[in-house]
Amino acid sequence: MSETPGYRPLYRQVYDIVVRRVAQGVWRPGEALPSEQSLARELGVSQGTMRKVLDALTAEKVLERRQGKGTFIAENTQERAQFRFFRIAHPGGKRLTPSLGTEAARVRAARSVERDRLELTRDARVVEITRVRHIEGAPAIREVIILPAAMFPGIEKHMPLPNSLYTLYQSGFGVTIVATHEELSAQLASGEDHRHLGITVGAPVLVIDRIAVDLTERKVEWRVSRVNSENLVYAITIT
Amino acid sequence: MSETPGYRPLYRQVYDIVVRRVAQGVWRPGEALPSEQSLARELGVSQGTMRKVLDALTAEKVLERRQGKGTFIAENTQERAQFRFFRIAHPGGKRLTPSLGTEAARVRAARSVERDRLELTRDARVVEITRVRHIEGAPAIREVIILPAAMFPGIEKHMPLPNSLYTLYQSGFGVTIVATHEELSAQLASGEDHRHLGITVGAPVLVIDRIAVDLTERKVEWRVSRVNSENLVYAITIT
DNA sequence: GAGTGGTCTAGACCACGCA
DNA sequence: GCGTGGTCTAGACCACTCT
Numbered sequence: 001m002s003e004t005p006g007y008r009p010l011y012r013q014v015y016d017i018v019v020r021r022v023a024q025g026v027w028r029p030g031e032a033l034p035s036e037q038s039l040a041r042e043l044g045v046s047q048g049t050m051r052k053v054l055d056a057l058t059a060e061k062v063l064e065r066r067q068g069k070g071t072f073i074a075e076n077t078q079e080r081a082q083f084r085f086f087r088i089a090h091p092g093g094k095r096l097t098p099s100l101g102t103e104a105a106r107v108r109a110a111r112s113v114e115r116d117r118l119e120l121t122r123d124a125r126v127v128e129i130t131r132v133r134h135i136e137g138a139p140a141i142r143e144v145i146i147l148p149a150a151m152f153p154g155i156e157k158h159m160p161l162p163n164s165l166y167t168l169y170q171s172g173f174g175v176t177i178v179a180t181h182e183e184l185s186a187q188l189a190s191g192e193d194h195r196h197l198g199i200t201v202g203a204p205v206l207v208i209d210r211i212a213v214d215l216t217e218r219k220v221e222w223r224v225s226r227v228n229s230e231n232l233v234y235a236i237t238i239t
Numbered sequence: 240m241s242e243t244p245g246y247r248p249l250y251r252q253v254y255d256i257v258v259r260r261v262a263q264g265v266w267r268p269g270e271a272l273p274s275e276q277s278l279a280r281e282l283g284v285s286q287g288t289m290r291k292v293l294d295a296l297t298a299e300k301v302l303e304r305r306q307g308k309g310t311f312i313a314e315n316t317q318e319r320a321q322f323r324f325f326r327i328a329h330p331g332g333k334r335l336t337p338s339l340g341t342e343a344a345r346v347r348a349a350r351s352v353e354r355d356r357l358e359l360t361r362d363a364r365v366v367e368i369t370r371v372r373h374i375e376g377a378p379a380i381r382e383v384i385i386l387p388a389a390m391f392p393g394i395e396k397h398m399p400l401p402n403s404l405y406t407l408y409q410s411g412f413g414v415t416i417v418a419t420h421e422e423l424s425a426q427l428a429s430g431e432d433h434r435h436l437g438i439t440v441g442a443p444v445l446v447i448d449r450i451a452v453d454l455t456e457r458k459v460e461w462r463v464s465r466v467n468s469e470n471l472v473y474a475i476t477i478t
Numbered sequence: 479g480a481g482t483g484g485t486c487t488a489g490a491c492c493a494c495g496c497a
Numbered sequence: 498g499c500g501t502g503g504t505c506t507a508g509a510c511c512a513c514t515c516t
Contacts, residue, residue, distance in 0.1 A: 007493070009504060035482060046506045051483085060478070067483045068513035085477060091422060091448075179478045183330060186425035186443035186468035204425035204443055209330075209472075229425035233448075236475065238324060239299070239418045246512070248485060274501060285487045290502085306502045307494035 011052045014043055018053055022062060022073060023215050025174045032070040033063070060178060062215065076177065081164040085180055085212075088141065088227060089235040096232075100163065101139050102196075103131035105156035107149050114146050117211060117222045125149040127156055129165075132196050140232060142196045146222040151175060166212075169220070176215045183209045184234060187226075197228050204229050250291045253282055257292055261301060261312065262454050264413045271309040272302070299417060301454065315416065320403040324419055324451075327380065327466060328474040335471075339402065340378050341435075342370035344395040346388050353385050356450060356461045364388040366395055368404075371435050379471060381435045385461040390414060405451075408459070415454045422448045423473060426465075436467050443468050 018039075027033055033054075034042070040050035054071055057063040061084070064074045074080075082097060089095045110118070110126045120126070129145040145165070147155065152173050162168050169175040189203040199205070206229040212221040227234070257278075266272055272293075273281070279289035293310055296302040300323070303313045313319075321336060328334045349357070349365045359365070368384040384404070386394065391412050401407050408414040428442040438444070445468040451460040466473070 011504075037482085048507085049505060052504090054483095065483060066514085068481080068515080070482060087477075089422070091424070179476060181474070181476045183328070183472040183474045184423055184445065185330070185472045186445040186466075188443050202441065204427050206423065206425040206445075227425075233422040233424045235420070235422050236477075237418060237420045238326075238475075250485075276501090287488085288486060291485090293502095304502060305495085307496080307500080309501060 010045060011049050011056075014045055014049060015053045015056060017043065018057065019062075019215060022057075022176070023174075027073050029073050029075045029170055032072050035070065062176065062178065076164070076166045076170045078162065078164045078167055081166040081177075085166065085177070086164070087234050087236055088135070088232050090231065091233050095235070096135050098133035098135050098141060098163065100160060101132035101134045103129065103159065103161060105129045105159060105161075107156055110146075110148075114222065118146065118148055118219050120148055127152055129156075129161065131161070135232065138228075139197045140228050142193065142226045144224050148220070151218075151220060165221075175220055177212045177220065178215050179213045181211045181213070185209075186229075193226055193228075197226070199228050199230070206232070206234060208234065249284060250288050250295075253284055253288065254292045254295060256282065257296065258301075258454065261296075261415070262413075266312050268312050268314045268409055271311050274309065301415065301417065315403070315405045315409045317401065317403045317406055320405040320416075324405065324416070325403070326473050326475055327374070327471050329470065330472050334474070335374050337372035337374050337380060337402065339399060340371035340373045342368065342398065342400060344368045344398060344400075346395055349385075349387075353461065357385065357387055357458050359387055366391055368395075368400065370400070372402075374471065377467075378436045379467050381432065381465045383463050387459070390457075390459060404460075414459055416451045416459065417454050418452045420450045420452070424448075425468075432465055432467075436465070438467050438469070445471070445473060447473065 021027070033039065036047055036050050036054060040047045043050070054063060054065065058065050061074050064072045066072070083095060105127060107125055107127050110120050110124045114120065114126055115122070115124060127147040127149050131143050132139050133141040133143065155173070158168060158172065166177045169177060185207050187205050187207050189199045189201050189205045191201060193199055193205055194201050206227040208225040208227065210223045211219050212223070214220045272278065275286055275289050275293060279286045282289070293302060293304065297304050300313050303311045305311070322334060344366060346364055346366050349359050349363045353359065353365055354361070354363060366386040366388050370382050371378050372380040372382065394412070397407060397411065405416045408416060424446050426444050426446050428438045428440050428444045430440060432438055432444055433440050445466040447464040447466065449462045450458050451462070453459045
């Protein structure tokens, strides 16, 4: 993570330049970059080196390349973000798309635990979003989402929020989520779970504690999801 | 998955050749392959194309490349397999290494559900391994592992089994696990969980249902792990 | 046909590990 | 100092998309 190689390959430097441009929003989501050739010329490297950079960013899902068309800023579209970071499914079955039940948002001072998890300063404020998501008509997931208010000014006015928040983060606030760290545990349904999800107290609940990281490696979102595990699973492939 | 490109790049053909050799055990785990140069010469391609193949297999963790030393068959060593496929940790903390509690193995006819999950023929036999794993001295995980007996002849005689079975699969049976598909759910502790893990009936248990896939895309292992979720989580990073 | 990304080559030089 | 993988270049040609 914090190596000092003492040697910095050319493609690494070029990579950083391109990442910086993407993070600064030089190109909009869905927009095409200049061609491999012209970028290589502009940055004074060979086409092969430029390709290595663009291929790496494609592997990280920051860019998309389409033969014959061009290189594009990857869009966290609803469907795409859905399948990438939303991993709830029926057992042995296909992925699901939730619909919105209820939601609420407010801005307030960050609590100690929130400052720790999101690496915020002492006087930071956060946006707290609480929502219930339905699957096939029934309430299934209760989420509490904490965002640094400074990074998402006015997001609480975007209600109703889109199904995939990461699309909004990218298009509305220039924040591109590239990774999430999740910790899953089993817990028993609380009174709140009962009220919001309609499950009996003491039923098993799958709890997902997630930190989302953006292109510039900032911790951008803390989300705790409580899933009615009766007929839902968290599905993932490890490679 | 089942595309018919109508066009087959050279590196793809070379890739298949190398995969076949690895699967056939032409080189042993930990052993060095011939150098990039000599492989390229032997297979009649340029060094650049050969590199593309070896880099791809390195990304899939089938090979390992070490500058100045050579290209090696990746070993599913205890530690490595441990960190790659064993994802149990303390909340917010470091990964853990379990130790063996009790274990038992027997060979029997496959049940219907096992034939389905492992895509076995009607008369197939399986090895059933049951074991309890301890973390920091206390029983924490109960696993039931189902293997196709034909693929692992005599594995039940290897008791006590190593902590990481995937190391044994590779070194003892030439089976290299390259991916797992997992489905996680929350359940309540059963009487069996109480007996084996010492937790109270009705406590929350994290259940991991895993199918492991080998280099040749065979479904090689079905494993159900029941984890005492009181002080343990399943930690994963999605990129 | 023009322009893009995708493949392939041949060769040079650099960084690393080891004897 | 040699052999290995890692980087970088320059250029050719192929496949795909759109006009």
